[in-house]
Amino acid sequence: xxxxxxxxxxxxxxxxxxxxxxxxxxxxxxxxxxxxxxxxxxxxxxxxxxxxxxxxxxxxxxxxxxxxxxxxxxxxxxxxxxxxxxxxxxxxxxxxxxxxxxxxxxxxxxxxxxxxxxxxxxxxxxxxxxxxxxxxxxxxxxxxxxxxxxxxxxxxxxxxxxxxxxxxxxxxxx
Numbered sequence: 001x002x003x004x005x006x007x008x009x010x011x012x013x014x015x016x017x018x019x020x021x022x023x024x025x026x027x028x029x030x031x032x033x034x035x036x037x038x039x040x041x042x043x044x045x046x047x048x049x050x051x052x053x054x055x056x057x058x059x060x061x062x063x064x065x066x067x068x069x070x071x072x073x074x075x076x077x078x079x080x081x082x083x084x085x086x087x088x089x090x091x092x093x094x095x096x097x098x099x100x101x102x103x104x105x106x107x108x109x110x111x112x113x114x115x116x117x118x119x120x121x122x123x124x125x126x127x128x129x130x131x132x133x134x135x136x137x138x139x140x141x142x143x144x145x146x147x148x149x150x151x152x153x154x155x156x157x158x159x160x161x162x163x164x165x166x167x168x169x170x171x172x173x174x
Contacts, residue, residue, distance in 0.1 A: 003140035006105065006130060008113045015141060017107045021130050023123045026100040026116060033094035040086050044079040051075045103127055115145055 006013040055072035100116040103123040117123055126143065133141035 003142050004133065004137070005142055006113075007142070007144045008105075008115065009145070011111075011113065013105055013107060013111075013113060015130070015134055015137075017109070018105060018130065018134060019108045020104075020106040021127050021134075022104050022106075023120070023127055024102050024104060025120075026102050028094055028097040028099065030095055030097075033091045037083075037087060037091040041083055044083050048072070048076050048079045105130070 004015040006015065006018070052072040052075075098118050100118060101120040101123045102114055102116040103126055105113040105115070115123065115126070126145070129141070129143065133139060
């Protein structure tokens with residue numbers, strides 16, 4: 001049995017199959033979360049203004065006939081509740097997400113392990129340990145890493161690139 005394995009949860013990565021080990025910073029996408037909140041506020045504001053305008057027009061038309069029209073107050077309260085619930089359930093969790101320091105372990109095939117910590121020390125230390133074990137095949141290496149689950153859609157990793165012009169350019173769109 002070989003002792004030259006990196007264990008990530010239940011997955012085993014033999015050192016001989018590791019092609020690249022790199023560290024990176026995963027930054028929470030806070031700007032996008034705020035922009036989505038502002039869109040929700042904008043939509044609710046426009047909807048509230050339309051309902052208020054319709055209510056005032058209805059009340060003006062009904063004032064001549066003697067019967068009272070509908071009130072826009074409950075709709076305003078519902079719109080504010082929707083914005084507050086959206087803020088606490090969608091926006092706030094993204095705003096409080098920490099910056100993560102990640103170690104990416106790429107193999108000769110397609111599998112990749114992404115390990116993340118809230119401080120850079122463990123990622124850099126494990127990268128150095130793996131690199132040293134790869135460079136010195138005579139030493140034994142066995143490392144166990146606990147797993148956590150993060151939603152990578154909430155984080156931005158790598159560079160953002162804007163491409164202008166060109167024909168037939170394809171890529172990933174977010």
